[in-house]
Amino acid sequence: MNAFFMIVQRDLLLVMRRKSEVLTALFFFVIVTSLFPLGIGADTALLRKIAPGVIWVSALLATLLGLQRLFASDYLDGTLEQMALSPRSFVVLVLGKITAHWLVCGLPLLILAPVIGLQFDLDTAALETLLLTLLLGTPVLSLIGSIGAALTLGLRGGGALMSLLVLPLYIPVLIFGAGAVYAKSVGLDVTGHFSLLGALLILALAFVPWVSAAALRIAIE
Amino acid sequence: MTAHTSSPPFATQSFQATDLTCVRGEQTLFANLSFTLTSGECLHVRGENGVGKTSLLRLLVGLAQPEQGQVTWNSSNIKNDYEAFHQGLCFLGHRDALKEDLSALENLMMYAALGAINLSYESALQYLWQFGLRGREDLPVHYLSAGQKKRVVLARIAMQGAPLWILDEPFNALDSQGMQGFIGLLENHSSQGGITVFTGHQDINILGLKVLEL
Numbered sequence: 351m352n353a354f355f356m357i358v359q360r361d362l363l364l365v366m367r368r369k370s371e372v373l374t375a376l377f378f379f380v381i382v383t384s385l386f387p388l389g390i391g392a393d394t395a396l397l398r399k400i401a402p403g404v405i406w407v408s409a410l411l412a413t414l415l416g417l418q419r420l421f422a423s424d425y426l427d428g429t430l431e432q433m434a435l436s437p438r439s440f441v442v443l444v445l446g447k448i449t450a451h452w453l454v455c456g457l458p459l460l461i462l463a464p465v466i467g468l469q470f471d472l473d474t475a476a477l478e479t480l481l482l483t484l485l486l487g488t489p490v491l492s493l494i495g496s497i498g499a500a501l502t503l504g505l506r507g508g509g510a511l512m513s514l515l516v517l518p519l520y521i522p523v524l525i526f527g528a529g530a531v532y533a534k535s536v537g538l539d540v541t542g543h544f545s546l547l548g549a550l551l552i553l554a555l556a557f558v559p560w561v562s563a564a565a566l567r568i569a570i571e
Numbered sequence: 572m573t574a575h576t577s578s579p580p581f582a583t584q585s586f587q588a589t590d591l592t593c594v595r596g597e598q599t600l601f602a603n604l605s606f607t608l609t610s611g612e613c614l615h616v617r618g619e620n621g622v623g624k625t626s627l628l629r630l631l632v633g634l635a636q637p638e639q640g641q642v643t644w645n646s647s648n649i650k651n652d653y654e655a656f657h658q659g660l661c662f663l664g665h666r667d668a669l670k671e672d673l674s675a676l677e678n679l680m681m682y683a684a685l686g687a688i689n690l691s692y693e694s695a696l697q698y699l700w701q702f703g704l705r706g707r708e709d710l711p712v713h714y715l716s717a718g719q720k721k722r723v724v725l726a727r728i729a730m731q732g733a734p735l736w737i738l739d740e741p742f743n744a745l746d747s748q749g750m751q752g753f754i755g756l757l758e759n760h761s762s763q764g765g766i767t768v769f770t771g772h773q774d775i776n777i778l779g780l781k782v783l784e785l
Contacts, residue, residue: 356684360670367672367711428666435632436685437658571635 357446401470402531416455456488500565610764618785661733671713
């Protein structure tokens with residue numbers, strides 16, 4: 351557990367030293383979501399309808415931007431080797447890195463989402479649902495994304511390949527995340543959506559750290 | 572270089588490679604390579620560029636798997652218990668493994684935490700000062716010269732206090748004073764019963780040094 355907190359703390363410290371990389375992803379999220387109301391105009395009914403999808407797709411893409419950095423710098427300067435050779439559990443260290451990525455690239459989206467929601471004229475109930483789906487869904491995005499980041503580590507043009515690998519795997523999260531907000535707005539029951547998102551999160555938490563750690567071991571061999 | 576003489580010597584250790592064969596692509600770099608090192612011994616791996624020195628070290632630490640043969644640490648195959656093996660290992664790869672955005676002190680503290688070592692702020696400073704980094708402790712590492720970065724790495728090796736050192740080109744970029752300091756560190760390590768395997772093109776004179784020509 352110490353190793354987990356240590357690596358989270360270290361990664362957050364590194365982010366603080368180089369804020370621009372993270373802010374890029376967050377501004378990307380804000381700008382892409384703001385372009386839609388500007389492009390479509392003041393048709394509030396239409397905006398309300400497309401809001402969940404637009405916000406979720408932007409969240410997927412913003413997470414993807416940050417993913418390339420997840421293991422790359424540690425790989426390039428040799429720190430990843432040292433982690434694999436440390437007496438600490440490599441899986442725990444990998445999970446710590448994924449958690450730090452979520453804290454930096456996923457959590458801020460939750461904080462920004464209410465402001466973005468205003469642009470789409472979302473009411474409080476829909477906003478609450480959106481926040482809850484983001485809370486359950488963005489950790490899954492970071493977890494699944496880490497597999498892609500680990501598999502494409504050290505490849506030339508790995509960024510594009512990673513997007514191709516990871517985006518299809520994001521589809522279930524997108525469907526249930528955006529679907530819940532839409533269902534709520536038309537008055538349907540959303541517990542099913544939340545259960546499935548929760549199940550995806552638990553499943554990803556249970557398996558992904560091991561898969562990513564194995565992929566990283568192959569990358570540093 | 573005398574700060575370590577007080578630490579207790581290591582228990583008797585042995586590190587053995589048996590019939591190692593390394594294949595890269597279609598090329599066999601070396602075959603049937605064997606050696607045994609016991610407490611206090613130091614192995615200098617030499618050879619031309621591209622002959623497989625780095626590959627050998629990566630096999631020895633378990634980052635890569637040999638085509639044939641095995642590596643044993645205290646008479647158990649390292650594959651069987653990586654965690655126990657890594658507990659006693661300090662590896663220096665051909666990259667410095669320092670975070671450029673963190674200071675020398677923060678890097679050292681990070682490695683202490685990674686190795687589950689209790690390191691106080693004061694003793695971390697001591698290690699850095701010992702390698703001539705007084706006044707540079709709080710500078711981000713990317714402001715340091717290549718030689719100074721290497722000194723931070725040496726401070727890390729000294730701090731970890733592992734019985735087995737596997738070092739890839741530890742002398743690169745060091746000035747003569749840094750070399751002297753490092754040789755002192757190696758001798759001290761051997762006298763405490765530690766085992767060292769290192770590569771490098773320089774001629775090194777240490778008591779009890781074995782040389783392996785690839």
